[in-house]
Amino acid sequence: MVKCANPECNHHRPTGFLDSLWASTGFVNEGRWFCSNACYERFVELGREAEPEAEEEAPLDDMTNMRLGDILVAYGIIGSDELSSCLKGQERSDKRVGQLLVESGLIPREAVLAALSKQKGTPWVDVLMLSCKSSALALLSEEDAQRERALPFDWTSQGQVLVATPDAGDPSRVAELEKKIGHPVKAVFAPEEDLVIAVRQAYSTDRLFDEGAESGRVSPTDRRLGQIMLVEKMITVPQLEQALVEQQKDPSRIGQILVKMGFINEEELARALGKQWGCMCVDLASSSIPSRTINLFSKEIAYEFMVLPVKYSNGVLDVATDDPTDRSKFRRLEVRTERRVKPVVCARSQLLLALEKYYGPK
Numbered sequence: 001m002v003k004c005a006n007p008e009c010n011h012h013r014p015t016g017f018l019d020s021l022w023a024s025t026g027f028v029n030e031g032r033w034f035c036s037n038a039c040y041e042r043f044v045e046l047g048r049e050a051e052p053e054a055e056e057e058a059p060l061d062d063m064t065n066m067r068l069g070d071i072l073v074a075y076g077i078i079g080s081d082e083l084s085s086c087l088k089g090q091e092r093s094d095k096r097v098g099q100l101l102v103e104s105g106l107i108p109r110e111a112v113l114a115a116l117s118k119q120k121g122t123p124w125v126d127v128l129m130l131s132c133k134s135s136a137l138a139l140l141s142e143e144d145a146q147r148e149r150a151l152p153f154d155w156t157s158q159g160q161v162l163v164a165t166p167d168a169g170d171p172s173r174v175a176e177l178e179k180k181i182g183h184p185v186k187a188v189f190a191p192e193e194d195l196v197i198a199v200r201q202a203y204s205t206d207r208l209f210d211e212g213a214e215s216g217r218v219s220p221t222d223r224r225l226g227q228i229m230l231v232e233k234m235i236t237v238p239q240l241e242q243a244l245v246e247q248q249k250d251p252s253r254i255g256q257i258l259v260k261m262g263f264i265n266e267e268e269l270a271r272a273l274g275k276q277w278g279c280m281c282v283d284l285a286s287s288s289i290p291s292r293t294i295n296l297f298s299k300e301i302a303y304e305f306m307v308l309p310v311k312y313s314n315g316v317l318d319v320a321t322d323d324p325t326d327r328s329k330f331r332r333l334e335v336r337t338e339r340r341v342k343p344v345v346c347a348r349s350q351l352l353l354a355l356e357k358y359y360g361p362k
Contacts, residue, residue: 004278005043006042006043006046007043007046008042008046008327009042009278042327062121063118063119063121064119064120064121064169066118066119067097067119068096068097068098068112068115068116068119069083069086069087069097070083071115071118071119072101072107072111072112072115075115077107077111077115078101078106078107082101082106083097086100086101086104086106098112098115098116099112113189113191116189116191117189119169120168120169120189121169122168122169122187122188122189123188123189124168124188124189124190125164125188125189125190126190126194127151127153127164127190127194127195127198128194128197128198128201128231129228129231129275130151130153130164130198130202131224131227132151132152132153132154132202133153133154133155135155136152136153136154136155136161136162137152137153137202137203139152139161139181139182139183140152140180140181142199142200142203144180145199145203146196146199146200148165148176148177148180149165149166149167149192149195150163150164150165150167150177150195151163151164151165151190151195151198151199151202152181153202156186158184159183159184160183160184160185160186161181161183161184161185161186162186162188163177163181163185163186163187163188164187164188164189164190164195164198165177165187165188165189165190165195166189166190166191166192166195167187168187168188168189168190169189173187174187201230201231224276225253225254225255225272225273225276226240226254228272228275228276229258229264229268229272232271232272232275234263234264234268234271234272235258235263235264239258239261239263240258242261242263243257243258243261243263246261255269255272255273256269265347266322266347266348266349266350267283267347269347270322270345270346270347271345273323273324273325273345274324274344274345277324277325277343277345279324279342279343279344279345280318280344280345281344281345281346282310282318282320282344282345282346283346283350284308284310284320284346284347284350284351284353284354285350285353287310287354289308289309289310289311289354289358293309293310293311293312294308294309294358294359296309296312296317296337296339297309297337299359299360301333301336301337302355302358302359303355303359303362305319305329305332305333306321306322306323306351306355307319307320307321307333307343308320308321308346308351308354308355308358310344312339315339315340316339316340316341316342317337317339317340317341317342318342318343318344319333319341319342319343319344320343320344320345320346320351320354321343321344321345321346321351322345322346322347322348322351324343324345330343
């Protein structure tokens with residue numbers, strides 16, 4: 001298992017062939033895995049003190065000259081009979097092997113992308129979930145990014161530009177990108193169909209958020225949340241523009257404003273906050289919490305911190321909250337309760353009803 005590199009987070013993911021699949025649920029930087037962009041930024045705030053844990057994996061052979069199907073068979077993702085059947089089907093179709101395997105339901109798309117990354121000898125990144133840094137995006141215009149099939153999205157500590165491109169395994173293309181960008185490039189693989197969408201999304205939202213940042217009304221936290229909602233298709237760019245205008249008059253967070261304006265509901269906001277902060281979401285309306293768990297908190301603590309204990313396992317207490325952004329609050333809660341606390345996200349209306357249900361009126 002690999003732990004999130006943020007020393008304050010306890011999330012883990014499996015290791016192995018589908019590392020790229022699991023890594024795509026968070027963020028990978030310089031060999032470290034972060035379960036969310038928030039954990040990455042917290043890691044930077046702490047001074048990059050943690051080192052990545054060693055992964056106990058068998059050494060992998062060079063697969064850059066192997067066919068995609070053979071890589072999938074080598075890792076036991078599909079059997080040789082399934083591959084043979086797929087290759088026969090390919091003779092009657094103009095589709096690629098990976099596409100046929102996904103459409104047949106034999107393997108998920110992420111497995112094909114992970115295999116392609118092995119074939120190209122480079123990691124892959126889920127560009128539709130990236131939070132791109134403006135300083136990296138500024139190295140290419142949107143037109144050049146589309147033309148070059150490349151999305152610059154971050155920097156390494158060595159001064160390399162992290163660039164997502166379907167040509168990541170081609171040294172000559174990487175050299176062309178370095179000449180175009182004017183900086184050393186570390187290329188990571190992204191499928192072209194995802195990259196086209198990600199480039200359009202990244203540049204349009206970057207302009208939008210930069211305008212808000214100049215006026216001092218868009219915080220980095222709101223920026224990330226807005227990007228997640230756009231990627232998840234919860235909102236449209238015009239709706240976000242309206243919400244940012246409203247935020248000039250209303251000091252509320254952008255998520256709350258979007259709920260007030262009717263563009264999203266509380267459950268969608270909770271889901272987006274969960275992705276942003278690497279927290280699980282819980283549906284309190286359909287949950288039944290044992291009294292022994294509820295009794296871990298007094299009524300005063302529950303209302304003071306606006307949290308509800310929902311699960312206690314292996315020394316960790318899951319607490320439901322509608323606002324996981326205040327990490328200092330949870331550290332104070334750990335001191336008060338003398339227990340390790342892990343926030344899970346819920347809709348605010350559900351939290352208020354549950355607090356009254358289990359503890360009585362405030």
